[in-house]
Amino acid sequence: MRTGAAKSVVSAASTMSSGGGRNSPVVAMHWFRKGLRLHDNPALLSSMSAASSSRTGGKVFPVYVMDGDCYQIRRSSALRANFLVECLLDLDASLRACGSRLYVMSGDPVDVLPSLFDEFGVTHLTYEADETGEPYAVKRDEQVIAAANEAGIEIDSFCSETLHPLAEGYVAKVGGSAERVPRTMSAFQGLLSRMGNIAKPMKSPTSRDFPKQDHSSYEGEMLPPSKSTDLPWPRCPKEEVTPVWGPDDCKKLKPVARGGESKGLSQLKEGMKRPAWVASFEKPKTSCTSLKPSTLAISPYMSLGCLSPRTVWYAVSETIEHAPASVSKSKPPVSLHGQLIWRDFNNLIAHSANQQKPGSWGVMEGNPYCRQVPWSNDVKLLNAWKEGKTGYPWIDACMAQLRTEGWIHHLGRHAVACFLTRGDLWQSWEEGAAHFEAELLDADYALNGFNWLWLSCSGFFYQYFRCYSPIAFQKKNDPSGVYIRKWLPELSKLPNKFIYEPWKAPRSVLEEAGIQIGEDYPRPIVDHGPVSKENMSKMAYAYDEHKAKSEGATKAAKKGKGPPKKKRKTQMKLK
DNA sequence: CCTCCTGTTGTCCGG
DNA sequence: ACCGGACAACAGGAG
The missing domain is CATH 1.25.40.80 (Serine Threonine Protein Phosphatase 5, Tetratricopeptide repeat)
Structure with a gap:
């Protein structure tokens, strides 16, 4: 069974190991992956109660493995990497305040953990289950579990990432089949x-809850990273990760939040x-x-x-x-x-x-919740969006905040996501999701995928004729363009009337504001009015294709006698 | 099968 | 200033 089933997975091998002496002290390892906290951490508490079950000599080793290939680092910007480092430092400090500490290693957990099992003499392993089925985590956990089983280690994993467990909670409630959620x-x-x-949160452990344990033999070793550049680079091929940062990018960070x-x-x-x-x-x-x-x-x-x-x-x-x-x-x-x-x-x-379909979340192809849309692939447009050089101030300001703070308000995210995909640029949401994954401090595998499907009208939200205007939407909220003036200082001298549409300003106004369109600030890369209309037609076409395909499938399943195909009321022309 | 209602967060125009 | 309906008109779910 996968980790998804985890409430408490007890290996068969560990039962056999009890022959070796239940009297020998429990050495528990709590493996932090996400769940970087002491409060409401049932897996951590379980490692501690296991350790205290031995009369003397019970131990708990809190461990984190810096893994360049994991979701948290693979595409991480310097800003986001820095946040992770702060989280680890904070976690270590909190553990030390309890007389414990965090043991940090670097590398592939599949190699690193078994060596630590030996090093510490681990008998118990606990961790928070990763229930979403993120492909890398699934593969990693399967291999670590296999290694732990091999070593006769007892394994306990707990669901504490969500309000209720996914598999044992929600899916069980709908009859056990995941497609019926x-x-x-x-x-x-x-x-x-x-x-x-909803289960009441568990209390944070205090120094009394940790076993009396001498950590001095590892003093100065296996310390948490102190800066972003301490994090390991991904091991997987470079084209899969787009590593884009170095020491220079780690200076002058202005994150919206500090980690921990x-x-x-x-x-x-x-x-x-x-x-x-x-x-x-x-x-x-x-x-x-x-x-x-x-x-x-x-x-x-x-x-x-x-x-x-x-x-x-x-x-x-x-x-x-x-x-x-x-x-x-x-x-x-x-x-x-x-x-x-x-x-x-x-x-x-x-x-x-x-x-x-394993691995289908986060991509279009094969994703059961995602419509297939023939997005274009135009690197120039994509890069203009990423760099905040679309020529639409509201869009570019949002992208500047993302780059600088690692955060944008939800509605700003809507605007830029719509703009990249169905609204204006007609680029794949997968590219947008990858960029958000890299730059957002709150990058989350499940939420990022869901919201990109939503905004691109690929799933869950379908009213593609409701399209955010890169001008009107924010003009209504912020008529004087305070937000734009902060994030695009080059436009700060423009009068309110033109702050959302600098290209419409008369020459004299531009001169007075010290702006030359195409020099100091880009010309709009697309014309929102006609382009968004055209894209709606493309969406209508993609929807028709989708409907035809799924009706075909239903028809095939029912063997003939298919329903008369419904015609779109007004036939769109693709042109 | 159908119809009707609802859906976290649109825009534009006219009254 | 605010409100309602049209717009190229969607899908899922309840009844």
């Missing part, structure tokens, strides 16, 4: 309501100081104009598991209880609880896609 948020909310209570569980918890606590705001939170109404995040901005901590979703859930619940009765309380899907529900939904869908 809900495909809409409202249906998912229905499922969630039948799931029973401690920072995550204090960020959460800070947010919970405003009960009325928490209770009435509506995501679509938060501002993508403000220069500071108008949301809780805890997503970077969620993506690496510095914050537990269950901890956040109950923190929000308790805070709402303290809100004044006069406050009208928002509800899922737009409320703060709704955001956590979306997260579970996205994780479940990623899990389901990978159960149906």
